[in-house]
Amino acid sequence: MLFMAGPAVNWSLRPLGLHGVPQALCAVLLTVLVMKTLVLGDTKLENLYPQSLPLNKYLHCYRCLLETEELGCLLGSDTCLTPLGSSCVTLHIKNSSGFNVMVSDCHSKEQMVHCSYTQASPVFGFWIFYQCCFLDFCNNPNNRKKTMH
Template identity: 65%
Template sequence: MHFMAGPAGSQSLGPLGLHRTPHSLYMVFLMVLIMMSLVSAQQPKYLRCYRCLLETKELGCLLGSDICLAPAGSSCLTLHIKNSSGTDILVSDCRRKEQMSDCSHTRTSPVFGYWIFSQCCFLDFCNNPQNRVLNLP
């Protein structure tokens, strides 16, 4: 097999299919992108929530900062524990579908003088301190 220099030489590689390689790679790349977009369009399996067992607005999370996962259809929860002097203690966590009966209502606390306001939200990390300002009172 003889290879010639110049334009005629590059055409002699044609029967080997080497001049079509960039087009084939482009098609494979395009198919991979389409498949990735279809996979990412599916609903996530878990909701990711911010978890903190003891937090104040002034000091931030004091105990148990973490991330919790709840099955799809569940919610993120923030409990505001308040008293008449304006003290606001926060607890953030995940709530499964079966536990969402305590979403969005106010009740008295077992500790005299305090009440609890609970609020649920349904997007990833919607109850973290940065997003809570937009989603919660």
């Protein structure tokens, strides 16, 4: 038998509504899948930027693994480096009810086929929109509206 005491007893999922819980769980699952791909995908030496690298040969990008417009970066704010000719990217994960989270990172030349590309996500009802830019920190929240269309 499970016994809960203290604040956990009062937790309730009712305010999310009948359809809110599955939608929230799908959104979290989708965000985790995208972050896993970005973080554990192609890890390249240039993204680790050791001291010996000439920094003027690299594009500097804003990296955040989970961000909302309202709250800003919630997980993993950082800077990444990618060779010149590559791009900075922000992925928008959206659905029709207004849910929107973002993932920002560096994109290699090989990954640039995704730039300005919209695709259905593995979770029904969500889609992923890629935005790329090519200037230092152009995917930073302060610069994003000016540099990404």
